[in-house]
Amino acid sequence: MTLPSTFPPTRIGIVAIGRNEGERLMRCLRALEGSGARVVYVDSASTDGSAARARDWGAEVVDLDMTRPFTAARARNAGLAALIGGEPGDVELVQFVDGDCELDPAWLGTATAFLDAHADVAVVCGRRRERFPEASVYNRLCDMEWDTPVGEAAACGGDALMRAAAVRAAGGFSDTLTAGEEPELCARLRAAGWRVWRIDAEMTRHDAAMLRFGQWWWRAVRGGFGYAQAGDATATLPQPLYRAEVRRAAFWAGVLPFVAVVLAMLIHPAFLLLPVAAFAAQVVRMALRGGRPRGMAWRHAFFTMLAKVPELQGVIRYRRARQATSAITYK
Known part of the structure; x- marks a missing residue:
C-alpha cells in the first residue's frame, strides 16, 4: 500500500520486533512493502537467521545487547530510538508490530486519519485476528481474546500506531517489564491526559502457532506474571492495572x-x-x-x-x- 499523498513517508515509522520468527517474520516484512514508511526490525538473539533475512529484505536491523535480559519492552524502545534518535523529527507516528503479525494494507491510512482527527488520542489500535484460528482451540481462544470492544480503551496490545512525541515524553516502554509493557505504557499515557482508542478496522493478522496444551499453559503463566508485574508498576497511578x-x-x-x-x-x-x-x-x-x-x-x-x-x-x-x-x- 502507498500512503496517501498528504502524508509524507517520513511521517510514519514502523518498529517490528521478533526472535526466531522464521517465515512469519518474512510475511510480516512483506506486508509492509509499499507502505512508504521506514522500517526498523529489532532482533532478540535469533538463531534462525532472522536478522540476516530482514537485512536482505531492506529493513534496518538492530541487534539487542545479549548481555542484558531480553524483553519485548527493550526491543520496542531500541527500535524507537533507532527510528527517531534523540528527537522525533519528521517521524510523528510509530507503528509497533510483532514479528509474527502481518499489517493490513489499509491500516496505516485509516489509523493515521483517526489520529489526525483526534488530537487527544496518543494510541490507536484495531482488530488483530489469528491467521489460523481453525488450527487449534488455543488459536481460536487467542482470536477471541483479540476481539476487544470498539471505542476508548484502557490499553492496546503489541500492535498499535502511537504518537512518537507522546511515547518519548512518557519515557517509552518500561525495559524491566517482561510482560504487560503495552498496558503499562498506556496507563502512564492516560495518567498524562492522553487517550487510547480501539477503532473498528482491520489491523493485523497474528500467527500464534499455538497447537499444544503446554503452549497455552505457558502463555497463561506469562499472563499471570505480567498481571502482577504491571500491577506493581502502575500501583501509584490513578488507575492501577490488573x-x-x-x-x-x-x-x-x-x-x-x-x-x-x-x-x-x-x-x-x-x-x-x-x-x-x-x-x-x-x-x-x-x-x-x-x-x-x-x-x-x-x-x-x-x-x-x-x-x-x-x-x-x-x-x-x-x-x-x-x-x-x-x-x-x-x-
Missing part, C-alpha cells in the same frame, strides 16, 4: 482450594469437592451468558476458568523473583 485479574486468580486457584482442604480436615472430606463444584458452576454461568462464537461458549468458559491456575503460578513466580526480569521471557 488488580481484579490477580484477585480472581488468587481466589479460584489459591484461596478456594485452601479453604476446601482445611474444611475437609476439620469437618468432612466431602468439602474437597467444593472447588470442583464452584468451578463447574462458574463454567456453566459463563457459557450461558452468551456473546461467544458458535461452538466456543463452553470451551471458552472452561479454559477461562482453568487459566486461573497457571495465572496464579505466574503471579507466584513474580513475587518470588520480583527483580529477576530474566525469570520469564516473552519468547
